[in-house]
Amino acid sequence: MTENAAPVSPAPDMSRLTAAELCAALRALPYRQAAFLVTRLVQGRTLEESAVFYGISREAFSVHLLRAGLALTEALTLPSRPPENDAEEDVWARALAEALERETATIPQVLAETVAVCRRLRTLGGEVAAVLETTEREEEESPKRRREDWLRKLAVLALLGLTAYMYCNRPEEPPERPTPTRPRER
Numbered sequence: 001m002t003e004n005a006a007p008v009s010p011a012p013d014m015s016r017l018t019a020a021e022l023c024a025a026l027r028a029l030p031y032r033q034a035a036f037l038v039t040r041l042v043q044g045r046t047l048e049e050s051a052v053f054y055g056i057s058r059e060a061f062s063v064h065l066l067r068a069g070l071a072l073t074e075a076l077t078l079p080s081r082p083p084e085n086d087a088e089e090d091v092w093a094r095a096l097a098e099a100l101e102r103e104t105a106t107i108p109q110v111l112a113e114t115v116a117v118c119r120r121l122r123t124l125g126g127e128v129a130a131v132l133e134t135t136e137r138e139e140e141e142s143p144k145r146r147r148e149d150w151l152r153k154l155a156v157l158a159l160l161g162l163t164a165y166m167y168c169n170r171p172e173e174p175p176e177r178p179t180p181t182r183p184r185e186r
Contacts, residue, residue, distance in 0.1 A: 014116040017076070019127035022120070023135060025075040026128070033068035040065055040100075041122040042129050047097055062093040069096060069114045072121070078113045 026034045040050045040061075051061040066089065073080040083089035091108070098105040099115045100122065107115050121128060139145055 014120045017117070017120050017124075019124045019131050021076070022124060022128050023131040025072055026132070027135070028075045029068065029071050033064075033071050036061070036064050036068045037072060037118075037121060038129075038132070041118055042125040042132075044122070044125055047101070058097075059090075059093070062097045063089060066093040066096050066114075069118050073114045073117050076117060078117065080113055081110060 026037060029037075036050075036054075039045055039053060040047070045053065047058055047061065050065075051058045054061060054064075056064075066083075070080050070082060083092055092111055095105070095107045095111055096115060096118065099107045099111075100118060
């Protein structure tokens, strides 16, 4: 099949995405985007609960979720494109929110991959949470992390030592000069 004379490849099967692949893609995202996806899809909170959790409106959360969903789709090397303007972004955000609420919701074709990825993430939410937790625990216990912690502690100690040295060797402050008093006018 072709569309505008360009070959169109068949859509990948989202049911083949594993929790480990989704976890790796989530960890590749900026923290805030991953947090929006985890809050809404992995933890299974409703749109309202998620918006309240972040202290923002439903609409604002929907826009952030859309951006995070598009970034996740891109991290999985699936076709996606950002919205062309704010109006299109608002329409897509509402469409994604509705698609996550109802399976029968109509969505723009350009969002099909993102909706499928988000639905798969929601389906594998428990497994993804377990993989994220295991990965985080392994990272905390890794030799690299312990070395970084020791280096941070050494840097703090060096700063404290330098501060103490500078404090002890500071120049004496000159004595205060008395301010001349003016004679009172009568």
